[in-house]
Amino acid sequence: MATTSERPVALGNAWTRWFRHGDGLFAAIVALFSVLVVGLVFAVGVVTYLGSAEARAQFGAGFFTGIDWNPIETSIQAVTFGAWPAVRGTLLTSLIAVTLAAPVGIGIGIYLSELCPRSIRQPLSFMVELLAAIPSVIYGLWGVLVLLPFFTDVLANPIADSLGTIIPALAQPVGTGRGIIATGMILALMILPTISAITRDVLAVVPNTQREVMLALGATRWEVIWGAVLPYSRAGIVGGIMLGLGRALGETMAAVMIVGNTARISDSWFQPATTAASQIASELTNATSPLHESALIYLALTLFAITLTLNLAARILVAQLSRGAASSRF
Amino acid sequence: MSMQEGDTAMEQTRPMNLVGGIAATAARARERRAGSVQLTGPKIVAEHFNFYYGAFQALADISLEFPALQVVGIIGPSGCGKSTLLRAINRMHDRTPGARGEGRLTLDGQEIYAAATDPIQIRRRVGMVFQRPNPFASSIYANVAYGLRLNGVRSRQQLDERVEHALRRAALWDEVKDRLHRDSGTALSGGQQQRLCIARAIATEPEVLLMDEPCSALDPIATLKIEELIDQLRAQFTIVMVTHNMQQAARVSDMTVFMLMDEKTRAGRVIEVAATAQLFTSPGDARTEAYISGRFG
Ligand SMILES: Nc1ncnc2c1ncn2[C@@H]1O[C@H](COP(=O)(O)OP(=O)(O)OP(=O)(O)O)[C@@H](O)[C@H]1O
Numbered sequence A: 001m002a003t004t005s006e007r008p009v010a011l012g013n014a015w016t017r018w019f020r021h022g023d024g025l026f027a028a029i030v031a032l033f034s035v036l037v038v039g040l041v042f043a044v045g046v047v048t049y050l051g052s053a054e055a056r057a058q059f060g061a062g063f064f065t066g067i068d069w070n071p072i073e074t075s076i077q078a079v080t081f082g083a084w085p086a087v088r089g090t091l092l093t094s095l096i097a098v099t100l101a102a103p104v105g106i107g108i109g110i111y112l113s114e115l116c117p118r119s120i121r122q123p124l125s126f127m128v129e130l131l132a133a134i135p136s137v138i139y140g141l142w143g144v145l146v147l148l149p150f151f152t153d154v155l156a157n158p159i160a161d162s163l164g165t166i167i168p169a170l171a172q173p174v175g176t177g178r179g180i181i182a183t184g185m186i187l188a189l190m191i192l193p194t195i196s197a198i199t200r201d202v203l204a205v206v207p208n209t210q211r212e213v214m215l216a217l218g219a220t221r222w223e224v225i226w227g228a229v230l231p232y233s234r235a236g237i238v239g240g241i242m243l244g245l246g247r248a249l250g251e252t253m254a255a256v257m258i259v260g261n262t263a264r265i266s267d268s269w270f271q272p273a274t275t276a277a278s279q280i281a282s283e284l285t286n287a288t289s290p291l292h293e294s295a296l297i298y299l300a301l302t303l304f305a306i307t308l309t310l311n312l313a314a315r316i317l318v319a320q321l322s323r324g325a326a327s328s329r330f
Numbered sequence B: 001m002s003m004q005e006g007d008t009a010m011e012q013t014r015p016m017n018l019v020g021g022i023a024a025t026a027a028r029a030r031e032r033r034a035g036s037v038q039l040t041g042p043k044i045v046a047e048h049f050n051f052y053y054g055a056f057q058a059l060a061d062i063s064l065e066f067p068a069l070q071v072v073g074i075i076g077p078s079g080c081g082k083s084t085l086l087r088a089i090n091r092m093h094d095r096t097p098g099a100r101g102e103g104r105l106t107l108d109g110q111e112i113y114a115a116a117t118d119p120i121q122i123r124r125r126v127g128m129v130f131q132r133p134n135p136f137a138s139s140i141y142a143n144v145a146y147g148l149r150l151n152g153v154r155s156r157q158q159l160d161e162r163v164e165h166a167l168r169r170a171a172l173w174d175e176v177k178d179r180l181h182r183d184s185g186t187a188l189s190g191g192q193q194q195r196l197c198i199a200r201a202i203a204t205e206p207e208v209l210l211m212d213e214p215c216s217a218l219d220p221i222a223t224l225k226i227e228e229l230i231d232q233l234r235a236q237f238t239i240v241m242v243t244h245n246m247q248q249a250a251r252v253s254d255m256t257v258f259m260l261m262d263e264k265t266r267a268g269r270v271i272e273v274a275a276t277a278q279l280f281t282s283p284g285d286a287r288t289e290a291y292i293s294g295r296f297g
């Protein structure tokens, strides 16, 4: 009995405390927004899960490894859907993008925050950020009109004729140049500003004393950067790379325009291929059957799972990098 | 040491006698070191040295001689240019846009600010310990080994030896020898961190050690440890130490420099330089006396 009679009193206090200053109201609104965000992630998961029911029932886990994507029945092949060409394309293009963009982006970040003369720091930073503001369809257009011709003539064909004779992934035929490598290059351009801007920002918050200690030990400018600045900020830089990777995984428009949209697995990375995002975007509006649509949603669920997993892995990596600093050396 | 601690406590409770108290401390410190102090030539010489941050002149007409293998204390009110002078000696201002030195400042006769002088060479001969302990976020061992690796020491055995030697000299070895590789330098206590920073600075065997208020972030016991350490390091290093604590200057320095900001131009000037005992017993300038007796600053 005692507890029930005390409760309303405590509640009353809590109410007045909450609403007298408006703090509580503010907290409630902000909390609502965060719940909304979490709910949204959840809702996306539910919708893709439910929408893919038919395809899941039919293909199960074999969907991920299936190499045929055949929405229309022909005399030689039945209707079947396998995600592997799209998953492979997504992973390879993103990997190429990050491999190309990370060193360059980190380099730009280092230059902006450590080396560049004050007078050009602002304008240069602005230009880099502007790169992030260009809509991806324009990147795609530029890729088709400028990059592809240049890429086939200057890079792809010479590489395929030389290195390609040893490494199958770089072999002929190059064709129009549309394919995994060209897409990776465009994606690299698109995530470059993300990586360089984040690198610049995390380097800017490295305490000056860290640099001064190195300097006082007789370090050169490069040794200061390599020995003190980068180790201090590596968790943040990895975070930036992961953000770029996330963007590359989900990028749709530029991929649709450059990857070649062919759900086929070719040995050569110069050959047309597809990515999960581009396949969904280009096929969903003219899906031939409910199963086709369901398979596309299943593909979306797969992409969602990939991004979630990679994000989680990145979180763990960053947490470990910022904690296990004891292993740092140069 | 315990006697000194007692004195310090008493002096603090009797502010009126501060000058006499500090003088006594300085005299005792000198006695304690008598015999161990050799007279040596000047290591660092400033002649009509000026320093500017852009248009602002931070140091005006500094002429000083820092004798080798002695501890020179620099005291003076906040903003009078103590750090500026200290950091001029190892060219730490090079990164500051618009900062420049003028006049003569020499290390063993070599012009520190001459165009032909390599600042990196200077910094390898002049170590520095900062106001706040600032270990790297890497292992204790790696912290001390940084400078050695920069100097091209690569052999594991040599690194091990020299890291241990430096940690022993910094009176830290016994406290950390079991966790050299396991713990991060940032996991130590403040006083341990500062001794680690001293170990890092002396590992490369510089000739000069600059210390900018090395104890200001530490508690009294850790401070005492650092002071004992400085007392031992004077055998090998020429030490220049900025301090806000006059007791400390009296306890550890052989020579004391008193600086003051020019009232009109705000440029820092040297008011008085003397053997520590003398400066605290019979200051030659009224402003020095006013400052050390706590009447301003
Ligand atoms: N980077 C800088 N740019 C411009 N002015 C500076 C800079 N660093 C210091 N100053 C100025 O130079 C003067 C001397 O500064 P300094 O840091 O040498 O004083 P200090 O004696 O060490 O003071 P404190 O005891 O507070 O550490 C001050 O007026 C300060 O404002």
Ligand SMILES: [Mg+2]
Binding pocket: B082, B083, B084, B212
């Ligand atoms: Mg200072």
